[in-house]
Amino acid sequence: MLYLIRKMRSQFNSWALLSFIFSILIILPALLIMVQLFAESNENWEHIKEFMLKNYIINSVTLVIFTGLFTVIIGVCAAWLVTAYTFPLQRFFKWGMILPLAIPPYIGAYTYHGILNYTGVIQTNLRNHFDIKVDQKFFDIMNIPGAIFIFTLFLYPYVFIITRSFLENQSSSLIENARILGKSSFQTFIQVVLPISRTAIVGGVSLVILEVFNDYGVVKYFGIQTFSTAIFQAWFGMGDIQSAIKLAGTLMVIVVFILIAEKLIRGRKRYSYSTSKVRPLQPKELKGWKKYSVLSLFLTWFAFAFLIPSIQLLQWVYMTYDVILNEVFLDLIWNSVFVASIGSALIVITALIIANFSRLSKGWFSQFFSKITVLGYSLPGAVIAIGVLTLFLALDQKVIVLYEWIGLEPTLVLSLSISMLIFAYVVRFLAVGYNSIESGFEKVGTAFTDASRTLGMSVTKTFFKVDIKMIKGAVAGGFILVFVDILKELPLTLILQPFNFYTLATKTFQYASDERIHEASVSSIVIIFISALSIFFLHKVLEKEPK
Amino acid sequence: MFVQIKDLTFNYKNSRKPLFENLSLGFKQGEVTVILGQSGSGKSTLLRLIAGLEIPARGSISIDRAVMNDSLRFVQPEKRGVGLVFQDYALFPHMTVEKNIKFGLHKMSRKQKQNRMEELLTLVGMEEFASRYPYELSGGQQQRVALARALAPNPSLIMFDEPFSNLDSKLQEQIRDDLKDIIKLTGITSIFVTHDEEDARAIGDRIVLMHDGKIQEAGRPEAVFKKNREKLSLAYV
Amino acid sequence: MHKKNLFTTIIMVLIVAVIMAGCGKSNDGASSGNDKAASKEEKNSGEVNLYTSRHYDVDDQIFADFTKETGIKVNVIKGKEDELIERLSREGKATKGDLFFTSDAGRLHWAKEKDLLQSVESETLNKNIPENLADKDKQWYGLTKRARVIVYSKDKVDPSELSTYEALTEDKWKGKVLIRSSENIYNQSLVSSFISLNGKEEAKNWAEGIVKNMARDPQGGDRDQAKGIVAGEGDVAIMNSYYFGQMLNSEDPEEVKVAKQLSVFFPNQETTGTHINISGIGVTKYAKNKENAIKLMEYLSSADVQKVFAEANYEYPVNKEVEPSELLKSWGEFKEQDLNLSELGENNADAVKILNEVSWK
Ligand SMILES: Nc1ncnc2c1ncn2[C@@H]1O[C@H](COP(=O)(O)OP(=O)(O)OP(=O)(O)O)[C@@H](O)[C@H]1O
Ligand SMILES: [Fe+2]
Numbered sequence A: 001m002l003y004l005i006r007k008m009r010s011q012f013n014s015w016a017l018l019s020f021i022f023s024i025l026i027i028l029p030a031l032l033i034m035v036q037l038f039a040e041s042n043e044n045w046e047h048i049k050e051f052m053l054k055n056y057i058i059n060s061v062t063l064v065i066f067t068g069l070f071t072v073i074i075g076v077c078a079a080w081l082v083t084a085y086t087f088p089l090q091r092f093f094k095w096g097m098i099l100p101l102a103i104p105p106y107i108g109a110y111t112y113h114g115i116l117n118y119t120g121v122i123q124t125n126l127r128n129h130f131d132i133k134v135d136q137k138f139f140d141i142m143n144i145p146g147a148i149f150i151f152t153l154f155l156y157p158y159v160f161i162i163t164r165s166f167l168e169n170q171s172s173s174l175i176e177n178a179r180i181l182g183k184s185s186f187q188t189f190i191q192v193v194l195p196i197s198r199t200a201i202v203g204g205v206s207l208v209i210l211e212v213f214n215d216y217g218v219v220k221y222f223g224i225q226t227f228s229t230a231i232f233q234a235w236f237g238m239g240d241i242q243s244a245i246k247l248a249g250t251l252m253v254i255v256v257f258i259l260i261a262e263k264l265i266r267g268r269k270r271y272s273y274s275t276s277k278v279r280p281l282q283p284k285e286l287k288g289w290k291k292y293s294v295l296s297l298f299l300t301w302f303a304f305a306f307l308i309p310s311i312q313l314l315q316w317v318y319m320t321y322d323v324i325l326n327e328v329f330l331d332l333i334w335n336s337v338f339v340a341s342i343g344s345a346l347i348v349i350t351a352l353i354i355a356n357f358s359r360l361s362k363g364w365f366s367q368f369f370s371k372i373t374v375l376g377y378s379l380p381g382a383v384i385a386i387g388v389l390t391l392f393l394a395l396d397q398k399v400i401v402l403y404e405w406i407g408l409e410p411t412l413v414l415s416l417s418i419s420m421l422i423f424a425y426v427v428r429f430l431a432v433g434y435n436s437i438e439s440g441f442e443k444v445g446t447a448f449t450d451a452s453r454t455l456g457m458s459v460t461k462t463f464f465k466v467d468i469k470m471i472k473g474a475v476a477g478g479f480i481l482v483f484v485d486i487l488k489e490l491p492l493t494l495i496l497q498p499f500n501f502y503t504l505a506t507k508t509f510q511y512a513s514d515e516r517i518h519e520a521s522v523s524s525i526v527i528i529f530i531s532a533l534s535i536f537f538l539h540k541v542l543e544k545e546p547k
Numbered sequence B: 001m002f003v004q005i006k007d008l009t010f011n012y013k014n015s016r017k018p019l020f021e022n023l024s025l026g027f028k029q030g031e032v033t034v035i036l037g038q039s040g041s042g043k044s045t046l047l048r049l050i051a052g053l054e055i056p057a058r059g060s061i062s063i064d065r066a067v068m069n070d071s072l073r074f075v076q077p078e079k080r081g082v083g084l085v086f087q088d089y090a091l092f093p094h095m096t097v098e099k100n101i102k103f104g105l106h107k108m109s110r111k112q113k114q115n116r117m118e119e120l121l122t123l124v125g126m127e128e129f130a131s132r133y134p135y136e137l138s139g140g141q142q143q144r145v146a147l148a149r150a151l152a153p154n155p156s157l158i159m160f161d162e163p164f165s166n167l168d169s170k171l172q173e174q175i176r177d178d179l180k181d182i183i184k185l186t187g188i189t190s191i192f193v194t195h196d197e198e199d200a201r202a203i204g205d206r207i208v209l210m211h212d213g214k215i216q217e218a219g220r221p222e223a224v225f226k227k228n229r230e231k232l233s234l235a236y237v
Numbered sequence C: 001m002h003k004k005n006l007f008t009t010i011i012m013v014l015i016v017a018v019i020m021a022g023c024g025k026s027n028d029g030a031s032s033g034n035d036k037a038a039s040k041e042e043k044n045s046g047e048v049n050l051y052t053s054r055h056y057d058v059d060d061q062i063f064a065d066f067t068k069e070t071g072i073k074v075n076v077i078k079g080k081e082d083e084l085i086e087r088l089s090r091e092g093k094a095t096k097g098d099l100f101f102t103s104d105a106g107r108l109h110w111a112k113e114k115d116l117l118q119s120v121e122s123e124t125l126n127k128n129i130p131e132n133l134a135d136k137d138k139q140w141y142g143l144t145k146r147a148r149v150i151v152y153s154k155d156k157v158d159p160s161e162l163s164t165y166e167a168l169t170e171d172k173w174k175g176k177v178l179i180r181s182s183e184n185i186y187n188q189s190l191v192s193s194f195i196s197l198n199g200k201e202e203a204k205n206w207a208e209g210i211v212k213n214m215a216r217d218p219q220g221g222d223r224d225q226a227k228g229i230v231a232g233e234g235d236v237a238i239m240n241s242y243y244f245g246q247m248l249n250s251e252d253p254e255e256v257k258v259a260k261q262l263s264v265f266f267p268n269q270e271t272t273g274t275h276i277n278i279s280g281i282g283v284t285k286y287a288k289n290k291e292n293a294i295k296l297m298e299y300l301s302s303a304d305v306q307k308v309f310a311e312a313n314y315e316y317p318v319n320k321e322v323e324p325s326e327l328l329k330s331w332g333e334f335k336e337q338d339l340n341l342s343e344l345g346e347n348n349a350d351a352v353k354i355l356n357e358v359s360w361k
């Protein structure tokens, strides 16, 4: 018993305290919603079960499986090709292949539908210049295969980024050994690269899966009924919160299950070496037809995932900018960048604190914190938004007593402040920042921290002088991924926005929801431009980092 | 006894059987103790426990009569004033050799830090490498920097985890002898972990033989070696 | 040492900024006190806070004009109707929203059901807005009107073949009807109106018949249905009138071309009338600026404003003194469903269930 107390004392410091506070704050909004999970089911639930659930689950699972499969194939192959070989533009594609992440899938969906539909550029040209009328079946993208296409195009970068950085840093000796042992490139890829990068791949694809599960924009636009549509229909359509929560809870269980499975697969394996002995992999030069076929593959993919949608959007911008662009537009940009920066900064700080605490103290207690971070990512944005709203209102209730006592009317100070919105972002996207930072910590191990502490530095000083400097890349990576995510975020922002506060994403929604896709292009393109810029910036930071 | 370990019990979180059970061991002030043992016998872990990098389940450790940990207390590693040279060096990759060595120097003027750093670089024969980064050094050079870094803050107890394993034999002898001189001069209590009998003989005032988490034998080198000749030659073919 | 300060500072900022915004009560309290003082000073002008799910640029323009005229500032949150209702209901007494503005009578009714609105007596409103376009208890008022019409291909369909919504379920139209997904509120309200007029049974039969005759699985928005006709996927589409107006006036010449090949038909003229819906507005139950809110409603219903307001979005004005735009007049006058629009909301839940039961995607 005494030892237990001592153990708690030896681990209980400001890190533990802060981690504890943050975790509680993250958990609260979800809990406030989830308590309703145990409420009795009503007749709506029966209706949902009978008429909706089966189909919706089948659709969701189909989307998840195929998107997962395709993003893995494309993400991993691309990552392997850009790390193991040199070919024209290879240095560009190393980061260029991340650019599609800048395009939110819902904008991608609007754009591709805009290109392909009857009045889209392709059919119009065929009609007007060649007098060809095509069967709509071949141009129909608003179905499940179309959604898989869209998701794959704009989500594969998650797999690509993680796998590429893993291959770059970790695998040289294994891969070179395989080559020395006489394996062909293809054999090396199948027998060595795939197995050793399994963790990285699973990490990337689980982000993809979560995005697909929680997507609302694409499926709604395409008229595909999925799990998240069911949540919205039950909640907002039937006004039946219980059933909606039941669905969200089910979704969360599935997601948590996937994440636990991922951790189990990974087990205690750490495919990483912690010392300076790691060398980057020496790429091989591609020659002849191989060179050109790889190059054209990359060019084609890049065109579909980035160039074509961007160019189409630009053409629409050209059609509408005079109506849309005005001084108010600058405010939109400022608002978006402002909330995204603050949100990302808070997420990075929170993630650093929890990750550092949970890696240094080995008990279940700290491991528990690290699992909590993912909670927000496993729930649809709208559910979190309502949870956060409820939490702030509850806080407000406490404050109201005080107001009345002072003699003021009850006001909604907390709920209207922008801090509510930013807090919700933190809950929602903490997992994204946390993943990146955790993997950074995992890569460097604890040897350096130990060394620093025997040299007389406390945990906190070590953190600033050693740890954080060694995972700079991971911190920057986490920041930018979150930044881009917040910039694109929609459902949560729509519910929690303060008065007269518009962002690029909500502006895009305003037009798009009214089927005015052309007008939506201006704010879309700005989102894409800022995101692309941040991705480029990230690339520059990482490139400079000594390996 | 300068370092006193009493009834120490410890196990790693994910292993079922404790690595140490009721282990007791003492180290005298100014003495150089060499711990010899098979790979996996727990040598590195023992050093980590003394340094405070692992938390024991039971038992106590005291250094210089101050209790480092027992049932009530646990002194954090940075407060223990113990130097440790790591088996895999753990040089900070984002700092130059100079910065690495100065890292552990607190409460000193800039000038003093500079002097101390240069003194140690001379000691390990690395004067020209002050501005290099660790990844620009060979394995042996890295090891020497790690040595210098641990010695720099003048710890009252210094521990080496196989400090010479990467050096060629000539350099090994030279550094070993230098090290012995410094240790004798400062009277610093030291613990060496090694595989090398030659090291043990040359530097150790006392030898501790370790096997599977247990102390098999402790005493003067000649006596220990004589008694365990057969076992040792079996262990290190 | 100063690193430690930095660290502490970051943590402090963090704590103050996000988490315990409640800890900064005293600060917030003070500032809201200031707000109060400020709003008392300019009591005559002041402000009004609006939750809206309408996304038209013309709205912003009209609000700006209102501010210019009255000095009352209009603060806006634009969101989705259902989420805004949820937000209002969660905020309860504490809400800052004074007005709720959305483009479906069903949703307005629902807000009323949830006890989020309050009755408003105003002679101006009574005079400007016909009775059937407002709530029975005056909790909300319609401001613009749209019809859910049949649009048909001029080439392939003779208008004489068209008659009612119900007729579209006949075998004749098998594989020819285009309509969007059941998730959409316009379709839900359409079915709601049938429940009111013809009963649940008939409404379900209708939905079943439409599903049977669909040219393709529902997809896209109302405009996509119109394009579907020209692309040869179907012959008739059910869509809101203003989308057709927008297409005729699109910046995209291709859309204009599409619209020119189509024509509008108002169904059920001989029987129950064409389904109409409204954009409407109501004062929230806990409105803090009720007077200003009513001023804004009256302003929006006034003849001058109605003209701009409706025309900009190709909708019909509710104010009888105001004529619809030339374009809408060219489509002719039509008989509307004789229905108090509150009923659209009352039947919504049943409508959703029917749509699910007949597997309308
Ligand atoms: N982090 C860890 N988690 C679990 N078990 C560990 C861990 N580190 C070491 N061990 C186990 O503890 C035992 C002692 O390890 P230790 O590193 O102390 O051995 P050693 O005597 O230093 O070996 P070597 O001479 O190879 O360095 C080994 O069986 C090892 O597998
Ligand atoms: Fe609409």
Ligand SMILES: [Mg+2]
Residues within 6 Å of the ligand: B043, B044, B045, B087, B161
């Ligand atoms: Mg060891």
